[in-house]
Amino acid sequence: MSIPPWLESSCQHFYRMALAGRMPHAVMLLGPDGLGKRGLSRWLSRLVLCDSPAELGACGQCRNCQLQDAGTHPDYFVCEPAAGKKQIGVDQIRELISGSSLTGSGHRVFVIVPAEALNPNSANALLKTLEEPTPGTLLILVAQMRSALPATILSRCHVHPLTRPSADQAVDWLSKDLQVSRPEAASALATAEGRIDLAREILQGAEGLDQVAQDLARAAEGQVDLSEMAARWADESLDARLSIMSALLTRSAWMAAGVRSAGETGDGNGSGLERLTAGMDLATLTDCYRQVNRCRSRLKGSLRPELQVEELLLNWQDRCHPALVE
Numbered sequence: 001m002s003i004p005p006w007l008e009s010s011c012q013h014f015y016r017m018a019l020a021g022r023m024p025h026a027v028m029l030l031g032p033d034g035l036g037k038r039g040l041s042r043w044l045s046r047l048v049l050c051d052s053p054a055e056l057g058a059c060g061q062c063r064n065c066q067l068q069d070a071g072t073h074p075d076y077f078v079c080e081p082a083a084g085k086k087q088i089g090v091d092q093i094r095e096l097i098s099g100s101s102l103t104g105s106g107h108r109v110f111v112i113v114p115a116e117a118l119n120p121n122s123a124n125a126l127l128k129t130l131e132e133p134t135p136g137t138l139l140i141l142v143a144q145m146r147s148a149l150p151a152t153i154l155s156r157c158h159v160h161p162l163t164r165p166s167a168d169q170a171v172d173w174l175s176k177d178l179q180v181s182r183p184e185a186a187s188a189l190a191t192a193e194g195r196i197d198l199a200r201e202i203l204q205g206a207e208g209l210d211q212v213a214q215d216l217a218r219a220a221e222g223q224v225d226l227s228e229m230a231a232r233w234a235d236e237s238l239d240a241r242l243s244i245m246s247a248l249l250t251r252s253a254w255m256a257a258g259v260r261s262a263g264e265t266g267d268g269n270g271s272g273l274e275r276l277t278a279g280m281d282l283a284t285l286t287d288c289y290r291q292v293n294r295c296r297s298r299l300k301g302s303l304r305p306e307l308q309v310e311e312l313l314l315n316w317q318d319r320c321h322p323a324l325v326e
């Protein structure tokens with residue numbers, strides 16, 4: 001994946017810092033979901049660990065670059081919530097800190113993603129590292145909501161804000177990078193509600209999209225054990241699955257309303273879900289969409305995610321049933 005044009009100035013900014021030996025010990029990449037923050041964190045990690053970086057980033061040839069490419073670099077760590085968990089636990093941060101205080105010769109990079117997943121205990125544990133950083137260690141925190149981050153963490157990071165590109169810029173890049181037509185790229189971006197990463201997924205074979213559409217079709221037809229499906233959703237990529245469900249419902253709602261976004265070709269993704277939602281009216285689809293958002297906000301609470309998801313799927317099944325009978 002090439003660096004999107006809207007991240008180029010960020011890359012240049014960090015390159016100049018690295019060249020001048022002024023790389024901060026902690027960088028916070030802050031911006032909305034889906035514009036490539038994780039990709040930028042990988043680019044920055046490669047730059048810092050590379051033996052002979054160039055302006056376009058790491059050289060891609062040295063031993064450090066090769067280790068990064070193989071996913072086996074011993075000084076590159078990504079810290080994220082464990083499977084099925086919403087928070088980054090204090091033990092994870094302690095493990096990270098003990099790793100960072102080892103005496104190594106070169107650099108070490110730790111990526112914490114998303115930084116909102118730090119709870120008060122893990123944030124406190126991290127503060128010590130932020131206050132007394134080990135030389136050569138770079139911490140990269142990836143976040144989208146400034147208000148959800150502890151002020152003590154924010155004040156100790158070099159905060160680098162990122163904004164979404166215009167739809168035109170995003171469509172332009174998607175169509176060039178994936179060699180698809182502009183209308184196709186625009187359609188995917190609209191379906192993904194402006195999330196560029198999701199639009200990429202839709203355009204690249206859309207395994208995730210098809211899977212969610214199939215699950216929803218099976219749930220609607222009552223062919224499946226909903227608690228088993230809910231457990232599977234909660235266990236892996238829950239956020240992405242809910243984003244895809246909400247994107248599919250938005251698309252169906254547009255179709256029900258007879259409205260298409262600019263550039264939308266209207267040929268759809270051929271999912272069984274579109275046939276299913278064809279019999280549903282706009283109010284029902286809008287209600288289902290709201291249920292997804294409600295489920296997402298409830299997931300921030302302490303109730304078990306699989307129960308929240310099961311309730312969402314049950315509601316979906318109930319709402320689909322009349323459409324099937326008609």
Ligand SMILES: [Zn+2]
Nearest residue numbers: 050059062065
């Ligand atoms: Zn290199």
